[in-house]
Amino acid sequence: MRLLGPVELWAGERQLPIGEPRQRAVLAALACEAGRVVTAETLIDRVWGETAPARARHALQSHLTRVRGALRRGGGDPLIRRSGGYLLDLPADRVDLLRFRALAEGADGNVDRLREAVGLWRGEPLAGLAGEWAASMRAVWDSERLLAVVAWAEVEDPAALIGPLGAIVQEQPLVEPVAVALMRALHAIGRTADALGQYDALRRRLAEDLGTDPAPATQAAYATILTSNQAAATGPLEPVPAQLPADVAGFAGRADALAQLDKVPSLAVIAGPAGVGKTALAIHWAHRAAARFPDGRLYVDLRGFGPGGTAMDPGEAVRGFLGALGVPARRIPAETGAQSALLRSRLANRRLVLVIDNARDSDQVRPLLPGAGSCMVLVTSRNQLTGLVAADGAQPLRLDVLSHGEAQELLERRLGADRIAADPVAGDAIIGLCARLPLALTLAAAHAVMQPELGLAELADGLAGWSTPAGDTPDTDLRAVFSWSYEALTPAAARLFRQLGVHPGPDFSAAAAGALSGSAEDLAELVRSSLLTQHAPGRYLFHDLMRAYAEGLGAGPAAADRLLDHYLGTAFAGAMLLAPTRAAPLLPIEAAAGEPLADQDAAMRWFAVERAVLLALAARSGGDRPWQLAWALDTFLYRQGPWHDLVTVWEAALSTVDDGPARAYAYARLARACTLLDRAAEADRHYRLALDHYDRAGDRDGQSGVHHEMAILHERQGDLRAALAHAEQALELSDHGSANTLNTIGFYRAQLGDFAGALELCERALALYEQSGDADNRAAVWDSLGFIRHGLGEYDAAVDCYRTALGLYREIGDRYWVADTLVHLGDTHRACGRDAQAAAVWREALGIYEELGHANAAEVRSRLS
Missing domain, CATH: 1.10.10.1690 (Uncharacterised CRISPR-associated protein family, UPF0236)
Structure with missing residues (x-):
């Protein structure tokens, strides 16, 4: 059964006739759900939509009878009547859509699977079928196809990609990830000029068709291709960041402002009202002056004037710059002041341009400023930022609306000089109605580009009839532009x-x-x-x-509630996939089901993509929601390493929750995050607040959990005896005998030389975990057992233990602990004279640590030297 092109039914090598379009639609509606019951109501909706005839059920029965006949000609009778609907009993690999999904979702970088998946497409899905359902499925399936194509492009031989990617770019010239994949493939086979030409063509199409610029990821790919030859030739020791968005298509005017910026030695503040073109000016100047800054271009949008609660914390921006400059996440200090100091050190004696966009105030910008004078910083803001001018020597540049001539130049570049010259009166009217505001003019031009048959006079008449009348300020006129676009929607x-x-x-x-x-x-x-x-x-x-x-x-509030339910429901499901044995949250999460997540990998991908959204929701929601979002994010943030975000979400949870157990839990998780960030004093204070809450509630298990975490805090500080004391206190308080605590005590005793006592405790812990099926903690026990067996001189047994731990860690996708266990395994190989095997596993560990940006990489390198 083929759906990824014209709807076709095949028996072996023989194509079978299906009949007229309605019958093909019925068969397609069943085939895309093969193996599942499709109700009659659903079939009617998919085949006819809102145009269903009065006797739709009778017509559906007739079509089903003919479809059954077509299927029988292929042998068998896979169409089965079930209570409430119909089921097409075909294996998934007999339907090209379902086979495509199985291949793509399970590919995990396998080039053969991805190649086969992409090769199943034969053109426009459901070609020849009309109606809303077919159109919506085409859009959804095509998005899936593009994701698979991009994944395939990452692992396929670049020479094999040029033709297929080129064809897709011809079909869908505005899909940027595919265009980027083609650019990279062309560059990889030595056709760099063609790769850069692809980017130029894409930028022109986006500007002409949508009035937009390429996305930041596209611009970054372009910058990487531009600089790769230079990087290869000079072999820089430090990365050369290229974060600057692409130059603004159709940039017009601003000659005086550009000349002013040319004279600024190090720091400029570009201020002005919304939509006046501050960002466009900063980016255009930075591109124009790029040759002055060979060490790189940094960019950040501080979201200072975004919706409430989403302005970027300066620490996040500093950490982003440090990451772009090659500093691994785990080497970034915990304190904001120390982070800023490290950034200044990294920028010292280097020539970079920093564009700090959309700043709220001077305090948001100041941590990002370099200490040396060799860098250039452009800050944009709707505020004047007089603090930077007064205290930091910034040169102010107040940006106003365009002059009439500049506005006309913008329209000419967007619409063509001939079109403006054909009706200059209408052009002047458009400029006046848009109050010479660049964003308003750009949107009006985009509307005209999308409707080439629209004359300028008609466009001007439409602008004059805005429901929100044009006033005497840019903000009023801009709302009118938005209103005009909004009122044209269905x-x-x-x-x-x-x-x-x-x-x-x-x-x-x-x-x-x-x-x-x-x-x-x-x-x-x-x-x-x-x-x-x-x-x-x-x-x-x-x-x-x-x-x-x-x-x-x-x-209205109902929309906000639905949105929050969607994210919270998906996050809860994802959290349970990541840690299936985790206890249910103390504040029960009752939310919509959200997006379906197939497995742990899918959950990790979803959290990674939606992390910023979830953090924003935690910051702006009320009641129990911040606590519930923090609970749902906890495992993901813990495993991935953005531990500053763990602090943020649990602090938000504490600000809204008064309940004793839930508040105690939040203190404990906040303390754990501070432990990970080596903020020992804060961690200790929060742990003691958690203990106080649990003690007053008489919650012994809660107290036990806190003492276990305090043991880890003391271990990180190098005080193993204090760590052991807390772990033993945790065991005394546990009513059930915690397997986790038994393992922890055993590991500490082994480190202190008591291998026999450690072995007995860890084997007890393993027996408890084998009953629960907890893969995460079983892996930790097997790692402890490996350490103990090594200490006892039982090297072969230690190797077996470590390999078991590795299998479990790989199963749950915890890459850090995979690397940690590989290091231990290498130590055991080295101890019994297997140097080659030790080096092999250490190299694997090193590769993981380097990908994670973890400081342990240096220790592994020393083992390999």
């Missing part, structure tokens, strides 16, 4: 636009829009109207002013 798309105003950003998925009752077609309409940008397959974002406008339209 009712469904307009409703979705209003509802998306409750989303905290920075971006969102198609599934999140679906939780607000938005369809794929509604999203596509918003993108076509330049009200949204699709910056990656299935991911969308607002301009910050557009988000504020949507929020101002008012969607």
Whole structure:
């Protein structure tokens, strides 16, 4: 059964006739759900939609009879009537869509699987079928295809990619990830000029069709290709970041401002009202002056004027810059002041340009400033930032609306000089109605580009008839531009636009829009109207002013509740996938089911993509929600290493929760995060507050858990005897005899030389874990047993223990502990003279540590030297 192209039915090498389009639609609606019951109501909706005839059930029966006949001609009778509907009993690999999904979802970088998956596509899915269902499925399936194509491009021979990727780019020239994959493939086979040409073509198409620029990821790929030859030739010891977004398509005017910036020695503040083009000016100047800054280009959007609660913390921005400059995450200090000092050290004596966009105030910017004068910093803000001018010597540049001539130049570059010259009166009217504001002019031009048949006079008439009249300030006129675009939407798309105003950003998925009752077609309409940008397959974002406008339209609390339920429900399901034996949250999570997550890998990917959204929701929600979001995020953040975020979410949880056990739990988790960040004094204080709450509640198990975590705190400080004392106290307080604590005590005793006593405790712990099936903690016990067997001189037994631990850690995807156990295994190989095997596992561990940016990499290198 083939759906990824024209709908076709095959028996071996023989194609079978299906009949007229309605019968093909019935068969397609069943085939895409092969193996599952599809109700008659669903079939009617998919085949006819809102145009279903009065006797739709009778017509459906007729089509089903003919479909059954077609299937029987292939041998067998796979169409089965079930209570409530029909089931097409075909194996998944007999339907190309389902085989594609099985291959793509289980590929995990396997080039053969991905190659086969991509090769199943024969053109437009469901070709020849009309109707809303077919159209929406085409959009959804095509998004899946693009994700698979991008994954395939990462592992396939670049020479084999040029033709297929080129064809897809021809079909869908505005899909940036595929264009990026083609650019990289061309560059890899030595066709760098063609790769750069692809980028230029993409940038022109985006500017002409949508009035937008390439996404940051696309711009980064372009910058990497540009600088790779230089990097290869000089072999720099430190990375050369290229974070700057692409230059603004159609940039016009601003000659005086550019000349002023040319004279600034090190720090400039570009201030002005919303939509006046501050970011465009900063980025354009930075590109123009790039030759002055050979050591790199850094960029950050501080989201200072985004929706409430989403402004970026300066520490996050500093850590982002440090990461771009090659500092591993685990080497970044915990304190903001120390982070800023490290950033200044990294920037010292280097020539970089830093664009710090959309700043709220001077305090948000100051931690990001270099200490030396060899860098150039451009800050944009709606505020004057007089603090930077007065205290830091910043040169102020106040940006106003364009002059009439500059505004006309912008329109000419967007619409073509001939089109403006053909009706200069209408062009002048458009400029006046947009108040010479660059963003308003850009949106109006985008509307004209999308409707080439629209004359300039008609465009001007439309602008003059805005429901929000043009006033005497840029903000008023900008709202009018938004209003005009909004009122042109279909009712469904307009409703979705209003509802998306409750989303905290920075971006969102198609599934999140679906939780607000938005369809794929509604999203596509918003993108076509330049009200949204699709910056990656299935991911969308607002301009910050557009988000504020949507929020101002008012969607009501119900939309916010649905959105929060969607994220919280998915996060809860993901948390349980990551830690299946974890106890249920003390504050029960009752939320919508959210997005389906197949397994742990899918959960980790979802958390990674939605992390910023979840953090924003935790910061802005009330009641029990911050605590519940912190609980759901805890395992992911712990495993991945952004432990500053763990502190943030548990502090938010503490600010809203008064309940004794839940508050005690939050103190304990906050203390654990501080332990990971080596903030020992804070960790100790929070642990003692948790103990106080648990003691007053008479919760012995809670006290036991805190003492166990305090043991780890003392271990990290090198005080093994204090660690052992806390672990033993944890065991005394536990009513059930904690396997985790038994293992911890055993490991500490082994480190102190009591291998016999340690062995007995760890074997007891293992017996308890074998009953519960807890893979995570069983792996930890097997690692402890390996250490003990090594200490007893039983090297072969130690190797077996470590290999068992490795298998379990790999099963749950915990890469840090895989690397840690590999190091131990290498030590055992070395102890019994197997140097080659020791080196092999240490190299594997080193590769993982380097990918994680972990400080332990240096220790492993010393073993290999």
